[in-house]
Amino acid sequence: MICINAAGVRIVDTFAMLSCIDTFDKFALRVLPASLPEDMRCAVRALSRKTVLAAGKQLECGQKNATLVYVCGGATKLVAHASEHREQVVAFHFAGDLLTLPACGPHSYSLEALVESELLTLEYEPFLEITGERADILGQLLERTTISLQRSREKTLALGRKSAIERVCSFLLMMAERIGKPGCGGVELDLPMSRRDIADSLGLTIETISRQFTHLREQGLITTRGRSAVLLLRMDELEKRSGHLSAAA
Amino acid sequence: MICINAAGVRIVDTFAMLSCIDTFDKFALRVLPASLPEDMRCAVRALSRKTVLAAGKQLECGQKNATLVYVCGGATKLVAHASEHREQVVAFHFAGDLLTLPACGPHSYSLEALVESELLTLEYEPFLEITGERADILGQLLERTTISLQRSREKTLALGRKSAIERVCSFLLMMAERIGKPGCGGVELDLPMSRRDIADSLGLTIETISRQFTHLREQGLITTRGRSAVLLLRMDELEKRSGHLSAAA
DNA sequence: CGACCAATTGAGATGGATCAAGAGCAGTGG
């Protein structure tokens, strides 16, 4: 934060400083209770590390311990590695999400940025050391972990028992819910992930994803613009094709 | 607990009574801290309901709210229903496991007993009302939820990117870890679930499961006796075929 | 022993993968 400019004058990079404080505060605002004593807050702050990841870069972290990651901004994918050229996107995480990056078990995991992303990382164990007595914080973690578990269960169902078209429709509806904006004549999506990421998330190939998008386009359920913009025109029809129960009724 | 016998004499069914107390105590011993104040323990006890499910029966519960289930004994499967004849086993849970049976979202869920099982159920929300201030209890829930999430992520990888043989080997290794016993010349498994359950868990069909078992038998990696007994003879070879990273190294 | 359901085995069908072009989009540099 302190550096020497061309003229040899020591300057304080207030922008970097502010941005660092900013990152922690975003996290604190969302995850830490207002009533947290100042010393505990400081301890957590000391433990936390800000990382800005360029698109395509992955979080460096010792795979011996689990890491808590708060996504301050951007979009990320949590990837499980089966082998060299087989990857499974376990979950997408967007601004405001808190996730646990697991230690290396039978497979290794990594968190990769889809677009430039601002992350706050904390080692899981030491964090719990500090905050393990605070029911409000544990409640917060529990709630977010339960949501992740629920999403993971839904994904399990999709990968285990759904056809390609059902997976794609479920995916679009889920994304609409999480990062969609009401647009002209439907829900507008700006997908931060590539076709490959979608394929790796749904257990399919890029070619299949592309073909299913084409089908949906031909049937007038969606339109696409460029690589990332998707407009969902007929949510009801997408719902029907997603294999959700509501649609069967 | 009080009933009339053949002779018309009123008797107290002390066995049922004891067994009921027993069920709660098993749960309390594992999940509730010893230091929990007596009034809180009583409130939790009042909220808890014991259920004994015969094999094949499923837990009845209002699908409007999430339910916390502690498996005191037996073996169960958590099933997500895609449609009438498409089911996905999201997880198996054995004695000592604590799980959250989710409220009905895009798909409905149910917990079904594989063998006669003894369960303790608690409505999730009221339970948190009572114990939400107790960091030790929340920590316990968080830890168990995190384990479930991690298992679910591993399953996601298996369903998304692994072949039939890899899924079956991973499954056998996971079961060995959870309910295996050291036996003559290998790890002995007494699988409480049918081939159909395994198929529904791995996103395959019974026929495929059967064929993979046959291959493993032919290659001398396992032997089977009857419908449920499996003896894992070559853990190293199973590991190799499971697509785990350790095996690649 | 016999009935019934679970598991196995075989033969054929198929959804999605794989392989192979081609088209569309950014970024770069003239």
Next chain:
DNA sequence: CCACTGCTCTTGATCCATCTCAATTGGTCG
């Protein structure tokens, strides 16, 4: 502004792992 480059995405043709359907065998329990 346009050509060039290296992508990602799309589309088509073929292949294959797994599903489906069907018949048989085997385990379990009355």
